[in-house]
Amino acid sequence: MYDSFLVRRDSLQNVCKDGEAVGFKFAVQLANYRGIYLSLVNGFYVNMDGVEYDQDDLTLEVNGQPPRTMTELSKAVWEHWDLQDEAYVNVRKPGGLEKGTHKLGYLPSTMDAYGYQAHDEEWVKNPPKPGAGGGKTFRVCWFDLELK
Amino acid sequence: MIHRGVSLYSYQQNEFFHTMNWKDELREVATNLQGADGIEIISECTIPHYPFPPESFIYDWNNEMARWGLKAVTMDTYVDTLQFRNHVMTFEECAERLMYDLRLAKAMGFRNMRLCHNVPMDAVRIALPLAEELDIRMTNEIHAPSPIVPVEGEEFGETVARDVAFIQMTGTKHYGLQPDMGIFQNKPNRVMIAYALRAFMSIEDADAASRDLVDRFDEMGIEEVTEYATKTYPQLMQGPIARHLFRGASAKPLDLYSIMPYIYCIHGKFYEMTEIPGKPGQYEEKSMQYAKVINILNDCGYDGYIDSEYEGQRSQQDMGYEGLPDEVEQVRRHHEMMARLIADKSYVNFEMKF
Numbered sequence: 306m307y308d309s310f311l312v313r314r315d316s317l318q319n320v321c322k323d324g325e326a327v328g329f330k331f332a333v334q335l336a337n338y339r340g341i342y343l344s345l346v347n348g349f350y351v352n353m354d355g356v357e358y359d360q361d362d363l364t365l366e367v368n369g370q371p372p373r374t375m376t377e378l379s380k381a382v383w384e385h386w387d388l389q390d391e392a393y394v395n396v397r398k399p400g401g402l403e404k405g406t407h408k409l410g411y412l413p414s415t416m417d418a419y420g421y422q423a424h425d426e427e428w429v430k431n432p433p434k435p436g437a438g439g440g441k442t443f444r445v446c447w448f449d450l451e452l453k
Numbered sequence: 454m455i456h457r458g459v460s461l462y463s464y465q466q467n468e469f470f471h472t473m474n475w476k477d478e479l480r481e482v483a484t485n486l487q488g489a490d491g492i493e494i495i496s497e498c499t500i501p502h503y504p505f506p507p508e509s510f511i512y513d514w515n516n517e518m519a520r521w522g523l524k525a526v527t528m529d530t531y532v533d534t535l536q537f538r539n540h541v542m543t544f545e546e547c548a549e550r551l552m553y554d555l556r557l558a559k560a561m562g563f564r565n566m567r568l569c570h571n572v573p574m575d576a577v578r579i580a581l582p583l584a585e586e587l588d589i590r591m592t593n594e595i596h597a598p599s600p601i602v603p604v605e606g607e608e609f610g611e612t613v614a615r616d617v618a619f620i621q622m623t624g625t626k627h628y629g630l631q632p633d634m635g636i637f638q639n640k641p642n643r644v645m646i647a648y649a650l651r652a653f654m655s656i657e658d659a660d661a662a663s664r665d666l667v668d669r670f671d672e673m674g675i676e677e678v679t680e681y682a683t684k685t686y687p688q689l690m691q692g693p694i695a696r697h698l699f700r701g702a703s704a705k706p707l708d709l710y711s712i713m714p715y716i717y718c719i720h721g722k723f724y725e726m727t728e729i730p731g732k733p734g735q736y737e738e739k740s741m742q743y744a745k746v747i748n749i750l751n752d753c754g755y756d757g758y759i760d761s762e763y764e765g766q767r768s769q770q771d772m773g774y775e776g777l778p779d780e781v782e783q784v785r786r787h788h789e790m791m792a793r794l795i796a797d798k799s800y801v802n803f804e805m806k807f
Contacts, residue, residue: 306767308770334469338462340497385504388468419570429541
């Protein structure tokens with residue numbers, strides 16, 4: 306669901322620290338019809354201009370908090386990400402991106418459920434690899450994003 | 454008497470795009486749906502900052518519901534078994550979540566609280582005394598592909614029988630059933646087929662091919678159409694949602710007789726309301742057996758709500774803004790159909806006389 310709308314198209318920007326570009330970020334919403342506990346965020350498949358990024362390179366900026374790693378998010382077991390709220394996926398990339406159009410492949414992986422499932426125990430130990438399971442959108446979604 | 458309501462789930466796309474909020478949705482239900490007065494919500498969509506909404510929201514909610522004369526029918530809740538990530542939620546933790554949601558439902562005036570179909574009875578048993586104290590009926594959703602009549606060896610095949618046995622054994626009036634119309638879906642849903650086709654076809658071609666496939670159901674059985682589709686569009690049957698495309702009904706409308714006393718609410722699931730040829734202003738949901746089901750509910754004197762649950766938008770969000778369906782219009786059409794079918798007491802279902 307929301308294949309064409311998971312990423313806001315005018316949201317791409319470089320992330321700067323001490324005057325240096327250290328990465329980029331873009332705005333996303335949940336691929337869902339409801340909000341979820343933040344702990345259920347398992348990760349994001351991010352492919353920018355043909356480069357796939359590791360989960361260790363990603364942080365999520367949500368609920369007015371500084372960017373948090375996937376491990377930090379997994380511990381936010383009582384904090385909710387509401388359906389209507391935007392968050393920024395931050396991606397570490399020293400130097401950031403050049404100005405112009407970039408091609409993003411994106412798919413979130415979340416572990417929200419309809420109750421007990423056969424894979425529950427397995428997912429505690431081995432969560433699905435983002436891009437290969439978890440969530441209500443079925444395929445990687447592609448976006449042309451312009452960095453101004 | 455059959456009452457009509459709307460699950461605000463139906464307006465999820467408007468929530469996502471901020472084009473409607475819950476107040477807009479309540480006004481729409483109260484003013485444009487020919488007398489519908491029931492409201493169902495998804496707790497984690499409508500309640501801001503769930504599970505800890507500001508107290509002002511609760512006042513605001515009750516005020517707005519009273520303003521429009523609406524009834525809070527059902528609150529839908531979820532059990533995210535991996536919420537804690539380092540272990541699968543225990544039954545005690547599951548029951549805690551249910552009990553927390555029961556209190557929220559009570560504060561917002563709801564009569565029922567819908568559970569997912571995978572909530573274990575061990576958790577239900579723990580939460581039940583609170584449900585009785587608060588006088589809220591917990592309902593187990595009967596969702597496709599679950600049957601009503603037990604089917605041994607199938608996933609969820611025995612769930613309804615389990616529930617009925619529990620209700621009869623305990624005599625509780627605070628645990629019951631909530632069938633989803635999707636269990637009576639006996640033809641494929643066109644919008645989902647079109648979505649799957651767009652993975653390898655243009656929007657226009659997918660539209661035409663999906664209509665062709667669905668039309669074939671007028672003359673062919675589900676196996677024949679599946680075979681035809683597999684041969685004509687091999688890629689269609691390899692996609693991630695292939696198993697959902699040509700699924701038959703998991704229950705028969707007649708099965709409703711066996712569980713009628715335990716039904717506290719019904720999900721009026723639908724995917725696409727289309728105009729009936731030759732009948733301007735009248736609509737139908739071609740994949741669902743609404744006429745039969747409503748006839749049976751009338752026959753039994755079902756006293757409860759059917760809440761619209763529009764789901765077709767989810768399969769049409771891969772194009773552009775221009776390809777998005779109009780949820781408001783779809784729900785209005787759904788209520789045209791339901792009001793007409795509910796009022797039609799002349800319909801005779803010969804099948805059920807035996």
